[in-house]
Amino acid sequence: MNLLWFRRDLRLSDNEIVSLATANNASVLPFFIIDPWFYQWEDVGQARVRFLFESLENLHNNLQKLGSSLTLFEGNPVEILQQLTQYFLDRQQTPKLYFNRDVQVEYGITRDRAILDFYRSRNLDYHLGLNHFLQLQDNRDRWFAEYYTYQRATPYPAPKNINTPSLEIPLPQLSFRQLKYKYREFWQMKKVYFRGGETEAKTTLRSFLDRRFEGYHWKLSRPWLAQWGATSHLSPHLTFGTISTRQVYQKTKAKAIELSHIPKAEFSLKNFRDRLRWHDSFTQRLYFHPEIAYQNRYPEFDNWYNPAELSPQKQALFQAWQDGLTGFPLIDASMRQLKHMGWMNFRMRAMCATFLTINCGISWHHGARHYMNYLVDGDLAIDNWQWQMQAGITNPLSETFR
Numbered sequence: 001m002n003l004l005w006f007r008r009d010l011r012l013s014d015n016e017i018v019s020l021a022t023a024n025n026a027s028v029l030p031f032f033i034i035d036p037w038f039y040q041w042e043d044v045g046q047a048r049v050r051f052l053f054e055s056l057e058n059l060h061n062n063l064q065k066l067g068s069s070l071t072l073f074e075g076n077p078v079e080i081l082q083q084l085t086q087y088f089l090d091r092q093q094t095p096k097l098y099f100n101r102d103v104q105v106e107y108g109i110t111r112d113r114a115i116l117d118f119y120r121s122r123n124l125d126y127h128l129g130l131n132h133f134l135q136l137q138d139n140r141d142r143w144f145a146e147y148y149t150y151q152r153a154t155p156y157p158a159p160k161n162i163n164t165p166s167l168e169i170p171l172p173q174l175s176f177r178q179l180k181y182k183y184r185e186f187w188q189m190k191k192v193y194f195r196g197g198e199t200e201a202k203t204t205l206r207s208f209l210d211r212r213f214e215g216y217h218w219k220l221s222r223p224w225l226a227q228w229g230a231t232s233h234l235s236p237h238l239t240f241g242t243i244s245t246r247q248v249y250q251k252t253k254a255k256a257i258e259l260s261h262i263p264k265a266e267f268s269l270k271n272f273r274d275r276l277r278w279h280d281s282f283t284q285r286l287y288f289h290p291e292i293a294y295q296n297r298y299p300e301f302d303n304w305y306n307p308a309e310l311s312p313q314k315q316a317l318f319q320a321w322q323d324g325l326t327g328f329p330l331i332d333a334s335m336r337q338l339k340h341m342g343w344m345n346f347r348m349r350a351m352c353a354t355f356l357t358i359n360c361g362i363s364w365h366h367g368a369r370h371y372m373n374y375l376v377d378g379d380l381a382i383d384n385w386q387w388q389m390q391a392g393i394t395n396p397l398s399e400t401f402r
């Protein structure tokens with residue numbers, strides 16, 4: 001029995017573990033684990049959780065079309081996986097666990113290690129795949145070459161059917177109806193700007209490459225145009241893996257070849273592909289340096305930027321920034337957009353971060369946390385490093401830092 005554990009790779013196409021686990025009509029149990037630990041935090045992010053749930057539901061629907069379904073377990077993932085494994089062992093079926101690497105900080109790293117230790121200690125087989133390009137041994141000189149080799153390789157095809165036997169597993173489970181009810185504070189939003197799921201991800205990419213990409217290279221700096229779709233709006237999809245960066249890369253490259261007689265179009269698409277690469281390079285950085293999610297890259301700045309509680313005066317300033325009440329119209333409009341929409345374009349994210357850190361002298365730790373609380377695409381790998389960049393502390397020799 002192949003245990004197919006989805007995490008932040010919520011798609012059927014170009015998904016290494018889906019392709020391998022379902023090969024040769026093997027018996028497969030696709031599942032996701034709702035870990036209540038995540039939902040207790042203030043900054044878990046309503047827009048993001050809603051996007052996740054919608055993506056899970058879409059994955060379930062797409063699996064059903066192939067004769068399968070997505071089982072939702074609820075509980076501590078280490079315990080669930082141990083019990084699930086034992087369930088099959090008790091029935092003389094040898095389980096093989098498939099999951100993709102997910103770049104995490106302490107909690108996720110410890111969790112994955114415990115699961116792998118359990119499998120190794122029982123001499124059980126597992127397959128640890130790649131969700132997107134990731135160098136496992138630090139070799140900076142080869143990073144670019146390996147990145148492009150990965151992006152140009154043939155994507156994993158989606159399965160045509162999936163063989164999932166009917167099972168009565170005595171572990172805590174949720175139906176989608178129960179999920180939406182139990183976690184309803186995340187589900188009920190006044191207005192939803194970003195719909196989750198692989199189906200939606202493909203539609204979003206198609207609409208971007210059909211027309212929206214035109215003028216991307218200059219429109220991306222215009223908040224109004226970016227909000228209305230001049231940038232791809234694929235960020236939450238890339239965060240939750242409802243589409244792979246490789247799929248986006250290859251479709252974009254094909255479009256650029258088709259339009260090679262229009263230099264401006266090619267230029268826009270090249271700019272876009274560069275940003276896709278940034279996505280993977282930020283993830284790569286967190287993989288080798290998980291500490292940068294919370295610490296300054298250079299301790300020289302520890303006295304200046306740290307997560308210590310703010311003085312009452314700074315707290316008032318921070319509150320005004322969060323609420324969009326600083327008196328600076330562009331900052332205020334952007335900060336209100338973040339709360340309302342769960343999204344801001346790149347330049348506005350950068351400007352508001354610089355304003356808080358450099359102009360207000362408030363540590364990036366506070367701002368990054370606020371962004372994570374509201375961004376539908378919140379990704380620690382990008383958010384926290386971008387905050388350090390905008391605070392001017394990723395290069396101690398740079399003159400940005402005042």
Ligand SMILES: Cc1cc2nc3c(=O)[nH]c(=O)nc-3n(C[C@H](O)[C@H](O)[C@H](O)COP(=O)(O)OP(=O)(O)OC[C@H]3O[C@@H](n4cnc5c(N)ncnc54)[C@H](O)[C@@H]3O)c2cc1C
Pocket residue numbers: 220231232233234235236238239272275276277278279282344345346347349350353371375377378379380382383384386387390
């Ligand atoms: C302070 C700050 C915090 C940020 N936090 C996040 C975050 O939590 N999650 C997130 O996905 N992006 C983050 N970004 C990067 C960027 O703003 C968003 O990726 C982008 O605005 C998303 O819109 P889009 O999908 O339309 O982007 P597009 O312009 O269409 O770009 C395509 C994709 O490339 C990647 N990308 C684009 N810009 C960047 C960048 N500067 N760095 C790394 N990858 C990039 C994203 O995956 C994006 O979806 C942050 C930027 C700043 C300045």
